[in-house]
Amino acid sequence: MAGFVLVHGSWHGGWCFDPVAELLRARGHTVVAPTLPGMGGTPDEIAAVSLEGWGDFAAQHCRELKHQLGGAPVVLAGHSRGGLVVSTAAEHDPLAMDALVYICAMMLPSGMSRAEFKKLEGPNPAFDGIISKVHGGLATVIDAANAAPVFAQASPPDLVAAVLPRLLAEPHAPRSQKLHLTQERYGSLPRTYVECTLDRTIPIDSQRTMQNHSPGATIVTLEADHSPYLSKPVELADALEAAIPA
Numbered sequence: 001m002a003g004f005v006l007v008h009g010s011w012h013g014g015w016c017f018d019p020v021a022e023l024l025r026a027r028g029h030t031v032v033a034p035t036l037p038g039m040g041g042t043p044d045e046i047a048a049v050s051l052e053g054w055g056d057f058a059a060q061h062c063r064e065l066k067h068q069l070g071g072a073p074v075v076l077a078g079h080s081r082g083g084l085v086v087s088t089a090a091e092h093d094p095l096a097m098d099a100l101v102y103i104c105a106m107m108l109p110s111g112m113s114r115a116e117f118k119k120l121e122g123p124n125p126a127f128d129g130i131i132s133k134v135h136g137g138l139a140t141v142i143d144a145a146n147a148a149p150v151f152a153q154a155s156p157p158d159l160v161a162a163v164l165p166r167l168l169a170e171p172h173a174p175r176s177q178k179l180h181l182t183q184e185r186y187g188s189l190p191r192t193y194v195e196c197t198l199d200r201t202i203p204i205d206s207q208r209t210m211q212n213h214s215p216g217a218t219i220v221t222l223e224a225d226h227s228p229y230l231s232k233p234v235e236l237a238d239a240l241e242a243a244i245p246a
Contacts (some may be wrong), residue, residue, distance in 0.1 A: 001028045001064065001072060001074040002009065002029050002030075002071075002072055002241075002244045003031070003069050003072060004024055004030070004031045004074070004077060005032050005033075005061045005065060005076045005097070006021065006032070006033040006075075006076065006077050006079075007076070007078040007082035007085045007086055008057055008078075008082055008106070009079040009082045011142045011167040011168055011169075011172045012079075012080075012168070013035035013040075013168060014035045015035070015163075015166065016227070019159070019233040020229045020240070021033055022234050023233055023234060024237055025240070026241065027237070027241065029241070030065065030068070030069060035230065036057065036085070037054070037057060038116050038171050039170070039171070041171075043135045043138055046072055046171045047173075049173055050173060050174065051088055054084075054088065054174060055088025055089040056089070057089075057090060058086065059092045059096050059097075062093070062096035063096040066097075073098040073244050073245055074096070074098055075097065075099045075100075075101060075240060075244060076089060076090065076099070076100035077102075077240055078100075078101070078102060078105050079103040079104065080103070080104060080226065081114065081174070081175075082103075082105055082106075082192070083103075083105025083106035083107050084106045084108070084174060085243065086101075086105070087106075087179055087181055088132075088179065088196050090181075091179075091180065091183065094186065095128070098189070099190045099192070100189050100190070100191045100243075100246050101192045101240055101243045102191065102192070102193045102194065102217070103228060103229075104204075104207055104224075104226055105193075106210070107193055107210045107213075107217065108213065109179070109214050110179050110180055110181035110182070111179065113175065113176050113178045114174070114178070120209065121203075123236075124200075124203065126200060127150050127201050129146075129201065130142050130143040131143075133172075134169055137172065138173075139171050140169070141167070141170070142167050144164040144167055147167070148160050148161075150201055151201060151226050151227055152164075152225050152227040152231065153200060154198050154223075154224060154225040154231045155225055155231040156230065157233075159230045160230065187216075190245060191214075191217035192219075192243040193207070193211055193220070194228060194236065194239050195207045195209075195218040195219060195221050195222070196222050196226060197222070197223050198223060198224055198225045198226065199224070199225060199226045199237070218243075220239040222236065224236075
């Protein structure tokens, strides 16, 4: 059995993984899905957020889980923007985890930021149209009333309706902070990329561009939207379980 640390994407919290976490726990695994510090916080709390700090936070959860499990394998997985956190955590402490999984996530090369990758992507007016700035630009929020067709158009409507009202203000700073990754640390860990072909937030072309920029990951393809934990929870649980090193 293994441990999983699941890092949510922008505007979400650890609760978005509930359906997948339940499946993994039923299979005998231990799952931790924390909400990142500063999400939905006060302006001061949001201003204190950095990608480096989020990476330390995720790595600490991996260390604690590995200790709790007596050294059993720990898989660190991130969804969407959570991929930046996964990469940063792996660079900070590659011994804290045994494998990385990117779930339609930002798997970017060293020296690139999320904001810079955005310039490489084609226009996505539906996605951009549901985002607005708050707290003087320190954070962004989502228009939940119009988010379902972008985030979760292939997911069960009742699950989507329960999730969207819980979306939080997203600290903006990590988007502009460049990744600093080395082959000796981040590059020493096996990676899996779970691509989602129906994704309207990070379209499949963008996901495959990232795969080309950061080659070497095992690719798993799901016919899922940007919320595979809602639209394809069993298949996502299978992919996460398959990432456990032998």
